[in-house]
Amino acid sequence: MEKTPDFIKKRTWNKVLNYIASSDEIPPYLLIDKEVVKEKISTIGRNIRNSRVFYAVKANPDIEVLRLLNVLGAGFEIASEGELQILASLGVNPERIITSNPIKTLKFLEKAVPYGIRYFAYDSTAEVEKLARYAPGSNVYVRLSVPNEGSEWPLSRKFGVELEEAAELLLYARKKDLQPVGITFHVGSQCNNVYNWDSAIEKAKELWETVEQSGIRLTTLNIGGGYPIHYTKNVLDVETIEKKIDRAIGKKFARFAPDIEVFIEPGRAVVGDAGVFVSTVIGKARRGDENWLYIDVGVFNGLMESIGGIKYVYIVGSRNEPEKWTIAGPSCDSFDVIDRDVELPEPEVGNRILILSSGAYTISYASEFNGFSIPKTILI
Amino acid sequence: MIKFFEKDPYAPIQYVYEIERVLYKGKSDFQEIMVIENPYFGKMLILDGVVQITERDEFFYHEMLTHVLMHAHPNPRNVVVIGGGDGGAVREVLKHDTVEKVYFIEIDEKVIDVSKKFFPAVAAQVDNKRVEIHCMDGAEFVKGRNGDIDVIVVDSTDIVGFAKSLFTVEFFKSVKDSLSPEGMFVTLSESLHFHKDMVIEVQEAMKLIFPVVDLYTAPLVTYAGNWWTFSAGSKKHDLRQMRREYRIDTRYYNDEIHQQAFLPPKMYEKLMQRKLQW
Numbered sequence: 001m002e003k004t005p006d007f008i009k010k011r012t013w014n015k016v017l018n019y020i021a022s023s024d025e026i027p028p029y030l031l032i033d034k035e036v037v038k039e040k041i042s043t044i045g046r047n048i049r050n051s052r053v054f055y056a057v058k059a060n061p062d063i064e065v066l067r068l069l070n071v072l073g074a075g076f077e078i079a080s081e082g083e084l085q086i087l088a089s090l091g092v093n094p095e096r097i098i099t100s101n102p103i104k105t106l107k108f109l110e111k112a113v114p115y116g117i118r119y120f121a122y123d124s125t126a127e128v129e130k131l132a133r134y135a136p137g138s139n140v141y142v143r144l145s146v147p148n149e150g151s152e153w154p155l156s157r158k159f160g161v162e163l164e165e166a167a168e169l170l171l172y173a174r175k176k177d178l179q180p181v182g183i184t185f186h187v188g189s190q191c192n193n194v195y196n197w198d199s200a201i202e203k204a205k206e207l208w209e210t211v212e213q214s215g216i217r218l219t220t221l222n223i224g225g226g227y228p229i230h231y232t233k234n235v236l237d238v239e240t241i242e243k244k245i246d247r248a249i250g251k252k253f254a255r256f257a258p259d260i261e262v263f264i265e266p267g268r269a270v271v272g273d274a275g276v277f278v279s280t281v282i283g284k285a286r287r288g289d290e291n292w293l294y295i296d297v298g299v300f301n302g303l304m305e306s307i308g309g310i311k312y313v314y315i316v317g318s319r320n321e322p323e324k325w326t327i328a329g330p331s332c333d334s335f336d337v338i339d340r341d342v343e344l345p346e347p348e349v350g351n352r353i354l355i356l357s358s359g360a361y362t363i364s365y366a367s368e369f370n371g372f373s374i375p376k377t378i379l380i
Numbered sequence: 381m382i383k384f385f386e387k388d389p390y391a392p393i394q395y396v397y398e399i400e401r402v403l404y405k406g407k408s409d410f411q412e413i414m415v416i417e418n419p420y421f422g423k424m425l426i427l428d429g430v431v432q433i434t435e436r437d438e439f440f441y442h443e444m445l446t447h448v449l450m451h452a453h454p455n456p457r458n459v460v461v462i463g464g465g466d467g468g469a470v471r472e473v474l475k476h477d478t479v480e481k482v483y484f485i486e487i488d489e490k491v492i493d494v495s496k497k498f499f500p501a502v503a504a505q506v507d508n509k510r511v512e513i514h515c516m517d518g519a520e521f522v523k524g525r526n527g528d529i530d531v532i533v534v535d536s537t538d539i540v541g542f543a544k545s546l547f548t549v550e551f552f553k554s555v556k557d558s559l560s561p562e563g564m565f566v567t568l569s570e571s572l573h574f575h576k577d578m579v580i581e582v583q584e585a586m587k588l589i590f591p592v593v594d595l596y597t598a599p600l601v602t603y604a605g606n607w608w609t610f611s612a613g614s615k616k617h618d619l620r621q622m623r624r625e626y627r628i629d630t631r632y633y634n635d636e637i638h639q640q641a642f643l644p645p646k647m648y649e650k651l652m653q654r655k656l657q658w
Contacts, residue, residue: 002545014544021549021588317546350523352550 002317002345007230008276008356012036015380016276020352027352028279028297028375032060032359034068036274040238041074044227044266047242048249051262054098056225057083059267059360060275062377066090069270077265079104081111088115100184100222100265102143102159103127109134121184121222123161125172132176140173141182141220142166144207146200151188151226160185163203167210174216182220183207189268190310191226192235194244201245205252219259221249227269231357232311238269268360275359277302277375281316281351282330291325293344295353298329298336301372303355304365306338314339315354316347331370384416387429391604392574395431397424403498408490415498421602423498425466427491431602433466438502441608442468443633444598444641449531449564449612450476451638454623456530457481460558462518463536465491467503473533474505475628482511483529485518519551525558532559534567544585552589552613559615565590566612571605572597572651573658579609580652586613594619595648596641598632 004013012033019031045053054075057066063086066076070090078084079101087097094116102123104112113135120131123143131140145160161169170180183204187196200223208218223245228235253260283294299307306312314327322343329336347353366374386395397418404415414426422435433441446469450456457480461469465486473482484506486492492513495503505511514521522532532555555565569582579595586593590613600608612619620642626635643651650656 002547004545017544017546017549017585018588020546021553021585315546317548317550319547348520348523352546354546 002315002319004315005313005356009033009036012274012276016278016354019378019380020278025376025378028277028302030302030358030363030375030377031276031278032062032065032271032377032379033274033276034379037065037068037271038072040266040270040273041069041072043238044269045242045264047239048246048262048264050260051264053264053266054096055270056265056267057087058364060271060362060377061086061364063089064377064379065271066092068379074270077267079108081105081108084108084111084115084117094118098222098263098265100143100224104130106130106134113138119181119220122173123159123166123169125169128169128173128176128178131173132178135178137177137179139179139181139220141184141222142169142173142180142207144183144185144200144203146185146187146203147196148186148188148191149193149196151191151193151196163207163210166207167214170207170211170216170218171214180211180216180218182218182222184222184224184263186224187226189226190228190235192228194236194241196226197223197241197245198248201248201252208253208256217259218256219261220263221253221260222263222265225265225267225269227266229268229272229357229360232313270360272357272360275357275362277355277358277362279353279355281347281349281353283349284346291323291346293325293327293347293353294330295327295338296330296372297355297375298331298338298372300329300331300333300336300369301366302358302362302375303329303338305361307335311339312358313356314342314344315356316344316351318345318347318351320345320347330372333370384418384426386426386431386604388604390575391571393604395602395604397421397431404494406490406494408488410488410490413490413494415494424602425491425495425499433468433499433502434602435499435501437601438466438468439631440598441600441603442472442502443630444596444610444637445469445535445566445568446472446533447475447628447630447633448596448610448638448641449533449566449619451622451624451626451635452614452617452619453531453564454562454617458529458531458560459483460485460518460522460525460529460532462521462532462534463487464533465489466495466499467492467506469533469535470508470511471502471505473531474508474510475630476624478624479510482508483521484511484513485521486513486515487517489515519547519554522551522558523554527558527560527563529558530560530563532563532565534565536568544581548582548585549588552586556589556613556615562616564612564614564617564619566610569595569609569611571603572607572609574605576651576656576658577654579611580654582611583652586611590614592616592618595643595651597643598641
C-alpha cells in the first residue's frame with residue numbers, strides 16, 4: 001500500500017497531489033513548496049545572535065526560487081558569473097551578496113566587482129594577489145579547515161588552511177591593502193554532529209586571538225552551511241544546532257562578542273525539504289534475484305547526490321505489498337543507479353513515482369547526458 | 381437459527397442477518413466469497429465479511445449506480461464497468477439500446493462465476509455479446525484507453541480509496557483521459573451519515589480533475605449508514621439534467637428520482653464547506 005511518511009507536511013503533500021491532479025505538465029519535474037522555503041528561511045539564523053543568512057545559490061539556482069528568497073529578504077552566496085547574472089536580473093542589492101568560493105575565476109571577478117560585491121573568501125597567496133588586483137580594497141575572509149566527522153558529505157581537502165597559515169594569509173591580505181575581516185569554515189554538508197561546529201568555533205577563536213596581536217581585529221565569523229535535512233533518517237533540528245552554536249560563540253568569543261557578525265550559508269536546509277520530484281516508472285525487470293525499477297530521473301538529470309550516498313524516500317501509488325527494488329535512471333550508463341534495497345509496493349510502468357526531500361543539489365547538478373532533458377522546476 | 385455478523389471495519393454499526401442456509405463458501409486469489417440465504421433478503425453475496433448485494437434490494441443500488449449517468453449522457457455507446465463482479469451494473473447498462481459495448485473489468489473472475497450460479501437474475505447479461513470481460517485491475521484497464529469511453533461506472537468500494545492519495549489522483553487522471561469529450565464517471569462514495577469527510581475528500585479529489593462534479597444519493601438498506609452517496613464527474617455536461625428520454629424498465633430509478641437524487645444545491649455547498657453538522 002501507498003505510504004506517506006510523516007516528515008512531509010500534510011499541507012505540502014496536498015499541494016503536490018493537487019498539482020499532479022490538475023496540471024497537464026508532463027513529468028519529470030521538481031515541485032518546490034514555497035511555504036516550506038519561506039518557513040525555513042525565516043527559521044534559520046533566528047537563534048544565533050547578530051547573524052545574517054546568505055542562501056547558497058548552488059543548492060537550487062532556479063530563478064523563481066531566488067525571486068522568492070529575494071522577496072523574503074535573504075542574502076545570497078554565489079561563486080560564478082552565471083549565478084550573479086540571475087541575481088542581477090532580479091535586481092538584488094550587492095550588499096546582500098557574498099562569495100565564499102576560495103578560488104574565483106577572473107571572469108566572475110570582472111562582473112562581481114563592478115556589480116558592487118564586497119565580500120570574498122580566499123585560502124592562498126595567489127588568491128590574495130588576484131583579489132588585490134581585481135577587487136582592490138574588498139573585504140576578505142580566510143577559509144579555515146575544520147573537522148568534518150559525522151557529516152554525511154564530508155568535504156575533501158580541496159579548500160581550507162590550518163591556523164598558522166590562515167594567520168599569515170590574513171596579514172598578507174592587509175599588506176596587499178585588502179580588508180581582512182574574518183574567517184569562514186565548512187563543517188561538511190548534511191552535518192548531524194553538533195560538535196563539529198563547536199570545535200570549528202574554537203579554532204576560529206584561536207585565529208582571532210593570534211591576529212589580534214598583529215593589530216587585526218576580525219569581525220566576520222562565517223559558519224558556512226551544513227545544517228542537515230531529513231532524507232531517510234531523523235536529524236537534529238536547526239533550532240537545536242543554532243542554540244548550541246550561539247552558546248559556543250557567546251562563550252568562546254565573549255571578549256569580541258559585540259563586534260561579531262555571524263554569516264550563515266544554508267543551501268540544502270532552505271530548499272531540500274521543500275522539493276518533491278515527480279517522476280514516472282518507465283520500466284521494470286527481474287535480474288537474477290533483484291527487482292529493478294527504471295524511472296525517468298536518474299543520476300545524470302537530477303539525482304547526482306545518490307552517488308555520494310544520499311538516500312531518498314520514494315512514494316508510488318500502488319496497492320501491492322512492499323518488495324525490495326533497485327532503482328535506476330533512464331540513461332544507458334551503468335553508473336546510473338540511484339538506490340538499492342528500497343522497499344516499495346510494486347508500481348506499474350507509467351505510474352508516477354515521487355521522490356521526497358529533493359529540492360537541493362538535484363536540478364543544479366543535472367545534465368542532458370544521453371539526451372534526457374533537465375526537469376523543470378515549478379513552485380507551488 | 382445461526383446468524384451472520386457483518387464485519388464492516390469502517391461502520392459504527394453492526395448488522396446481523398439470520399442465515400437459513402449457507403449456499404457457498406470459498407476463497408479466491410483476492411478475497412473470501414460467501415453466499416447465504418436470509419428469510420427476508422433472499423440470497424446474499426458476501427465478500428470478505430461485507431454484504432455486497434441481496435436478491436431483494438440489489439436493484440436500488442444497481443439502478444442508481446448506472447441510470448443517472450446513462451440519462452445525463454446524450455449518447456452513451458461505450459461503457460466501462462469496473463468491479464461489480466455480480467453483473468448487476470452490466471445488466472442495467474444494457475437496458476440502454478444506445479450501448480454498443482460494455483467493457484466489464486473485474487479482477488476476481490471467481491465472483492462472476494459465483495454470481496452466475498447463485499444470482500442468475502443479476503448476472504443475466506454477463507454473457508451478452510455486447511459485453512467484453514477483462515479480468516484485470518480497473519486502474520490498469522483505463523490507463524490503456526484513449527478517449528473512446530462515454531461512461532465509466534466504478535462498482536467497487538476500494539478502487540477509489542477514501543483518502544486523497546497518489547493512487548486516487550492517478551486513477552482519476554487516467555479515467556479522465558480515457559473518456560470521450562462528453563464522457564462521465566461515477567463511483568459509490570460512502571454514507572453521508574457516517575463518513576461525510578470521506579465523501580468530501582472524494583469530491584475534492586474529483587474536482588481537481590473534472591470540470592463538473594456532483595453528488596447524488598440513494599437509500600441502500602444493507603449498506604451501513606443507509607444514506608449512500610454516488611460521486612460523479614463529467615467532462616462537459618451537467619449531470620442533473622437528463623439528455624435522453626426515460627424509457628427503460630426500472631423499479632426505483634425514474635425521471636422523477638433523477639431530479640431529486642442530487643443533493644439540493646445549498647445543502648451541497650454546505651457539505652463542501654464542512655458546515656453540515658452531524
